[in-house]
Amino acid sequence: MKAFFISITLLLAVAPLSRAVEVTFERNTNLPLVYINVLGKFGSVQDPAHKEGLTLLAAESLLRGTTKHTKQEIQALLESYGAEIEIDTRAEMTVIRGRTLQSNLDPFLNLLEELVVDSVLTPQEFKKQKEEQQAKVQSMLDQDWQVALLHYNRALFGTHPYGSPIDGTLKSLKTISLEDVLAQKKRILQKGTLTVIGSGDAKEKRISQFAKSLEKRLPNGEAFAKVQPPKPLLSRKVVLVDKPDRTQLQVVLAQIGLLPTDPRYFAFYLANNAYGGGGFTTRLFNQLRKANGWTYSAYSQMMLGQQPRSWTSHISPKNTDLLPSLSKLLQVHQEFLTSGITEEEFLFGKEQITQKEGFLIDTPRKRAENAILEKALGLSKGFMSSYASQISKLKLKQVNAAARAAIPGDGLLILVVGTASIVKKDLAKATQVAEDQIEVIPFDQLDLP
Amino acid sequence: MLYGTTRAQQFDYTNGLRLVVVEDSSSPTFAYQTWFRVGSKNEEKGHTGLAHFFEHLLFKRTKNTQDGEFMKRLEKAGSDGLNAFTGKDMTAYIQSLPKKALPLIIKLESDRMQNLVIDDKAFYSELAVVKNERLMRQDNNPDGTLLEALFALAYQVHPYGWPIIGFPEDLDAMKPEHAKKFYQENYTPENAIVVVVGDVNAKKVSELVDHAYGSIPRGTHKLRTSPPEPPQDKPRRRVMKVQISTPKIFIGYHIPPVQSEDTVAFEVLETILASSQNSRLRKKLVDTGLASDVGAGSFQNSDPSYFLITAKLQEGKSPDDVEPLILSTLKELREVSLSDAELESAKNLIRLRFYSSLEKLSGVAYQIGSSEVKFGDIKRGFQTYQEQLDRLTPEKMKSVLTTYFKDEQRSTLVGEVK
Structure with a gap:
């Protein structure tokens, strides 16, 4: 992993970024509000190995003081404006999300600019930031679904950056220094990495002025290397995440998914809609929840990225239902990947998704969110609102070809969060994997060796 | 008028059903919400969880549709957020x-x-799903476990003391006939409000609603009223061990029903105490490294309600370090008036969040439905609320704190690491 990042650094020197801060803004005067998002095309994939959480800390440090204001003064100013700013760091993007009462737009934009270009992080504030982040990570481990999410990414992607916990681990956060955070901040806050996207009761000219002013004051930089595609698992892998006193389990089947630009993407999307992605009428819902009452949650989902991310199926049975519910889940999953969907499911899904078209673009804020995703993932403009038109053109044959072949590799990760001493035997039976072949991991162990 | 140029039209039918329509053609869609004035407080002891169970049962079979048909037809029609x-x-x-x-x-x-x-078949398979949901929300979730314990401590008579999802033993004992009785008694037009917001014509909606709902008879059963909670005369405290990484503390006080004019003051207090980044508890507890997170909120219930303050402690910190600071913060607020600037900032943040909640058609419908249920009056959730917020003074805040945040009205629950 270390070598991977060294090679990135060498590559960066020859790839200068564009010098513009782009702007997308939609004026809407229905409410006296303005939403301004500053999108950064960087995220946890820019974390070096064993420094997971670094990009999040670097981005979040923008709210912790500037050359003119302390953290408390920044928050007091925001509240006096009727405004809020939060930092949302994900794998491949970070969004500084701001919203303000329209009447205070000017001072709000001035403050937002100050945060992006004049932020400072004192040693005292960094110490607090780290303590708060460590506590947040501990709190995440209190929630079983969060434990499942963190562990399936780690188990599926291994040392690939998509496996890194965005928030860091208790161990990785300890190793991050103030110097690390300042260096990462310098690396990510550059002209070509930022885009301003917003909506609300403001003139586009004012938002463009804000973007131009950012552009003037941000340094030129170097592009980040593209993340390499993850490697699929080659065989079945069963992981039991051991957490004490569980009476209910989180069960996840995970495989490497598809690129949104893959020609089979929309066909697979429609197939998955019938399998588990489409709401309350899917195979997972009907066979795992409705017919047997084994689980409250029963769904599947595809995560999108610049490289293929995960395609997962989720259920949450009680301990004593693990054997029948997981056996059934594996059967439904296998049938789907072998035979695809029926014509009835195909026609239903096509109708459902095309009728739903209006909701892809029903508010200015949603249109802004679509633009954020398109920019962050390098998708063409209008991609996020094109689902209905793309899906209306599909044939059943294409959809089933995608269901059968789009998911790469024979490997399947089966991950269960539960109390190992209670459920290991049933897990072995359901997965047909010997007990000693099941990898048992303590729930709070997320670090790479 | 609700806000800006947005106006609502209200239609009352002879069977007691109320319809509220807002025409908004900003997108070729509409939100449709049916609010029933029926919640867990309308259940009987020993039959807890019934109101929530209907959240599941009402998607099952009717005399005219097969099991699953309701969802299938709506999904096929392109429903969102069903x-x-x-x-x-x-x-x-x-x-x-x-x-x-x-x-x-x-x-x-x-x-x-x-x-x-x-x-029977649908009833029992869905009951198994609800039991599974309870495992997820309460029994395997430390926050759910602790909140359930706190409400049991704070309300010893009133049904607000029991969990919305129901006690496990009540779910085990639940029978189809209990559900049938609850449905017949409560899911009637005079207990319902239909809210439609979006690209519709109000007159047309009212005609369609009249045609479809008009023949449903008014119910014969009055909603079950709840026994009043006797005044709390001394502080209560409980410590329990749960599967958490660091201790948590919950401190709550009884406050008046949501219909009280003081409700807006509790919303401001939430902001001043914890829900803003610059709040007093955040500065005292989070910025000093004693807690990793703090929270405050009023439940806005129709019967005497509850105000709750929470803190999740940092590793190695004790509730004994944190609890006195929460109490001294409340004492300060009782003794020293807020500055105009602090109050105005809190008001601005509430205005921001209120307007943000109206961005989607479903958000407007939610505000209307909840205003109707809470106040029986939409205006109260919109203009009156804004007017009350505008009028709120530091003196009023001090008086509200002095009246309701008394030691004897306090219940404290400490969650310790198991």
Whole structure:
């Protein structure tokens, strides 16, 4: 992993970024509000190995003081404006999300600019930031679904950056220094990495002025290397995440998914809609929840990225239902990947998704969110609102070809969060994997060796 | 007028049903929500969880539709956000749809208000799902476990003391006949408000609603009222061990029902105490490294309600370090008036969040439905609320704190690491 990042650094020197801060803004005067998002095309994939959480800390440090204001003064100013700013760091993007009462737009934009270009992080504030982040990570481990999410990414992607916990681990956060955070901040806050996207009761000219002013004051930089595609698992892998006193389990089947630009993407999307992605009428819902009452949650989902991310199926049975519910889940999953969907499911899904078209673009804020995703993932403009038109053109044959072949590799990760001493035997039976072949991991162990 | 140029039209039918329509053609869709003034407080002891169970059962078979048909037809029509939720005083069934699906949803919603069929098979398989949901929300979730314990400590007579999802033993004992009785007694038009917001014509909606719901008879049973909670005369405290990484502390006080004019003051207090980044508890507890997170909130219930303060401690810190600071913060607020600037900032943040909640059609419908359930009056949730917020003074805040935040009205629950 270390070598991977060294090679990135060498590559960066020859790839200068564009010098513009782009702007997308939609004026809407229905409410006296303005939403301004500053999108950064960087995220946890820019974390070096064993420094997971670094990009999040670097981005979040923008709210912790500037050359003119302390953290408390920044928050007091925001509240006096009727405004809020939060930092949302994900794998491949970070969004500084701001919203303000329209009447205070000017001072709000001035403050937002100050945060992006004049932020400072004192040693005292960094110490607090780290303590708060460590506590947040501990709190995440209190929630079983969060434990499942963190562990399936780690188990599926291994040392690939998509496996890194965005928030860091208790161990990785300890190793991050103030110097690390300042260096990462310098690396990510550059002209070509930022885009301003917003909506609300403001003139586009004012938002463009804000973007131009950012552009003037941000340094030129170097592009980040593209993340390499993850490697699929080659065989079945069963992981039991051991957490004490569980009476209910989180069960996840995970495989490497598809690129949104893959020609089979929309066909697979429609197939998955019938399998588990489409709401309350899917195979997972009907066979795992409705017919047997084994689980409250029963769904599947595809995560999108610049490289293929995960395609997962989720259920949450009680301990004593693990054997029948997981056996059934594996059967439904296998049938789907072998035979695809029926014509009835195909026609239903096509109708459902095309009728739903209006909701892809029903508010200015949603249109802004679509633009954020398109920019962050390098998708063409209008991609996020094109689902209905793309899906209306599909044939059943294409959809089933995608269901059968789009998911790469024979490997399947089966991950269960539960109390190992209670459920290991049933897990072995359901997965047909010997007990000693099941990898048992303590729930709070997320670090790479 | 609700806000800006947005106005609501209200229609009252002879069977007691109320319809509220807001015409908004900003997108070719509409939100359709049915709010029932029926929540967990309307259940009987020993039958807890019934109101929430209807969140599941109402998607089952009716005399006119097969099991699953309700969801299938709506999903095929392009529904978005098809769901339901239950509170202590209400249950709401929500969905958004493309504009042409208006007749369909009116037909399906009016059908399940009068024709639900509760058969044994569907009842028991869905009951298993609810038990599984309870494992997720309460028993395997430390926050759920602790909140359940706190309400049991704070309310010893009133049904607000029991969990919305129901006690495990009550779920085990639940029978189809209990559900049938609860449905007949409570899911009637005079207990319901239908809210439609979006690309619709109000007159047309009212005609369709009249046609579909107009023949449903008014119920014969009055909503069950709850025994009043006797005044709390001394502080209560409980410590329990749960599977958490660091201790948590919950401190709560009894406050008046949501209809009280003081409700807006509690919202401001939430902001001043914890829900803003610059709040007093955040500065005292989070910025000093004693806690990793703090929270404050009022529940806005129709019967005497509750205000709750929470803190999640940092590793190695004790509740004994944190609890006195929470109490001294409340004492300061009782003794020293807020500055105008602090109050105005809190008001601005509330205005921001209120307007943000109206961005989607479903958000407007939610505000209307919840205002109707809480106040029986939409205006109260919009203009009156804003006017009350504008008028709120530091002196009023001090008086509210002095009246309600007394030691004897306090319940404290400490969650320790197991």
